[in-house]
Amino acid sequence: MQPVNLTNQHNSNATPQPAPPLAASIKFKFFLTGLAGLGLWFSLYWQLQGLAAYLAFSLLGLEPGSHLGEAMLFFFYDTPKVLMLLTLIVYGVGVLRSFFTPERTRKILAGKRESVGNVLAALLGIVTPFCSCSAVPLFIGFVTAGVPLGVTFSFLISAPMVNEVALVLLYGLLGWKVAALYLGTGLLIAILAGWTIGRLGMEEHIEDWVREMHVNASDIPDQKLTWTERFGHGKTAVREIVGKVWIYVVLGIAVGAGIHGYVPEGLMASIMGKEWWAVPAAVLVGIPMYSNAAGIVPVVEALLGKGAALGTVLAFMMAVIALSLPETIILRKVLKPRLIAVFIGVVGTGIMLVGYLFNIII
Amino acid sequence: MEIKVLGPGCAKCAEAEKLMRAVVEEAGVAATIEKVSDFQQIAKHGVFSTPAVVIDGQIKCVGKVPSKAEALGWIKP
Numbered sequence: 535m536q537p538v539n540l541t542n543q544h545n546s547n548a549t550p551q552p553a554p555p556l557a558a559s560i561k562f563k564f565f566l567t568g569l570a571g572l573g574l575w576f577s578l579y580w581q582l583q584g585l586a587a588y589l590a591f592s593l594l595g596l597e598p599g600s601h602l603g604e605a606m607l608f609f610f611y612d613t614p615k616v617l618m619l620l621t622l623i624v625y626g627v628g629v630l631r632s633f634f635t636p637e638r639t640r641k642i643l644a645g646k647r648e649s650v651g652n653v654l655a656a657l658l659g660i661v662t663p664f665c666s667c668s669a670v671p672l673f674i675g676f677v678t679a680g681v682p683l684g685v686t687f688s689f690l691i692s693a694p695m696v697n698e699v700a701l702v703l704l705y706g707l708l709g710w711k712v713a714a715l716y717l718g719t720g721l722l723i724a725i726l727a728g729w730t731i732g733r734l735g736m737e738e739h740i741e742d743w744v745r746e747m748h749v750n751a752s753d754i755p756d757q758k759l760t761w762t763e764r765f766g767h768g769k770t771a772v773r774e775i776v777g778k779v780w781i782y783v784v785l786g787i788a789v790g791a792g793i794h795g796y797v798p799e800g801l802m803a804s805i806m807g808k809e810w811w812a813v814p815a816a817v818l819v820g821i822p823m824y825s826n827a828a829g830i831v832p833v834v835e836a837l838l839g840k841g842a843a844l845g846t847v848l849a850f851m852m853a854v855i856a857l858s859l860p861e862t863i864i865l866r867k868v869l870k871p872r873l874i875a876v877f878i879g880v881v882g883t884g885i886m887l888v889g890y891l892f893n894i895i896i
Numbered sequence: 897m898e899i900k901v902l903g904p905g906c907a908k909c910a911e912a913e914k915l916m917r918a919v920v921e922e923a924g925v926a927a928t929i930e931k932v933s934d935f936q937q938i939a940k941h942g943v944f945s946t947p948a949v950v951i952d953g954q955i956k957c958v959g960k961v962p963s964k965a966e967a968l969g970w971i972k973p
Binding site: 640665672678743867 | 904909936944
C-alpha cells in the first residue's frame with residue numbers, strides 16, 4: 535500500500551496547503567507504526583503455544599497429560615490468543631465502522647424494496663455502529679424515514695447477532711468453519727426473518743405514537759473524518775469493547791478449561807445432543823439468558839468438546855445473543871404485544887431450523 | 897444556553913451528560929443541562945442514535961460521546 539493513500543484531505547480543491555512535507559511525514563509515520571504494530575502482533579501470536587506450554591509445565595511444574603496440567607495449558611494458550619485476536623479485529627472494525635453511521639445506513643435503506651432491502655439491512659447491521667440501548671430510537675428513526683418494517687427488523691436482528699466479537703471468538707476457539715457457518719446462517723436468519731415479518735404486514739402493530747410521528751432529520755450534520763480520526767475510532771473501540779469484555783473472555787475460558795480437564799467425554803452428548811427436543815430446549819433456555827458473545831462462546835467451545843451437537847449448541851448461542859429478554863422489554867415501548875410475539879416466534883423458528891440443519895448435515 | 901443530552905440511559909449517555917456538566921463548569925458559562933431519556937422526546941428531535949447533544953435546539957452530535965475539546969468549542973462564546 536502506498537503511504538500517500540492513508541490520509542484524506544478535507545478539501546482538495548482549496549488553495550494549496552502550505553506544508554505538504556509535514557503532512558506526508560505524518561502519513562508515513564502512521565504507515566510505519568501500523569506495520570511495526572502488525573509485525574509485533576504476529577511474532578507474538580506465533581509464540582503463544584510454546585509460551586503456554588512453558589508456563590503450565592515448566593514454570594508451574596504440572597504434569598503434561600494430567601487433568602490440571604491440560605486445563606492450565608488450555609487456559610494459558612486460549613486466553614492470550616483470543617484477547618490478541620479480539621484486539622486486532624475490534625480495532626480494524628472500529629476503523630471500518632467510522633465509514634458507516636446510522637444516519638447514512640438509514641439513507642441507504644429508506645425507500646428500498648423489500649428483499650433487496652432485507653439483504654442490505656442485514657449486511658449493514660454488521661458494520662453500522664450500534665449499541666443495543668439505541669435499538670428503540672433507531673427503530674423509530676428507520677420506520678419514520680420510510681424504511682419498510684421488515685427491512686428494519688433485518689437490521690435489528692443482524693446488528694447484535696452477527697458481530698465481530700462473536701466471530702473472533704468462534705474463529706479463535708472453534709476454527710474458521712464454525713465462524714463462517716455462524717456468519718452465514720446468522721445473516722440468513724436476519725434476512726429471512728425480516729422478510730417474513732414484512733410479508734405479514736404488521737405495520738398497525740407498531741405503537742400509534744410512532745406511526746403518527748413525523749421527524750425531520752435533515753439537520754444532522756454529516757461529518758467528514760480524517761484518517762487520524764478514523765484510527766482514533768479504532769482505538770476507542772478497542773478501549774470500549776476489549777476493556778469491557780476481557781473479563782468475560784477470561785472467565786469463560788476458565789470455565790471452559792474446567793470442563794475441558796474434568797468433565798468426562800461424551801457427557802454433553804446426552805444433554806445437548808441430536809434428539810429432536812434438544813434444539814427447541816436449547817432455544818427456550820437461551821432466550822431469557824442474557825450474555826454477550828464474549829461470555830458464551832468459550833462455554834460453547836467446552837460443550838462441543840464434550841460431545842454436544844454443533845447445531846444444538848449454535849442454536850443455544852444464537853438464542854442467547856439475538857433474543858434477549860431486556861431488549862424485548864425495551865422494544866415493547868414501540869411495538870404492540872402481537873408484533874413482539876411474532877418477532878420472537880419468527881427469529882426463534884429461524885434459529886431452530888439452523889440448529890436442526892447442522893445436526894442433520896454434520 | 898440550553899443544553900440537552902439525549903439518551904435512554906446507558907453508560908455512554910451518562911458519560912455524555914457528565915462531560916457536558918464538567919465542560920460547562922470549566923468554561924463558566926450560564927447554561928441549563930437537561931437529560932432527556934424519554935424515547936418520544938428523543939425521537940422528536942430527529943435523533944435516532946444516542947447519546948446526542950442538542951444546544952439551543954441545534955443538534956451538535958449524535959451516536960457518540962463528544963470529546964472534551966469538541967464540547968468546549970460548542971459552548972464557548
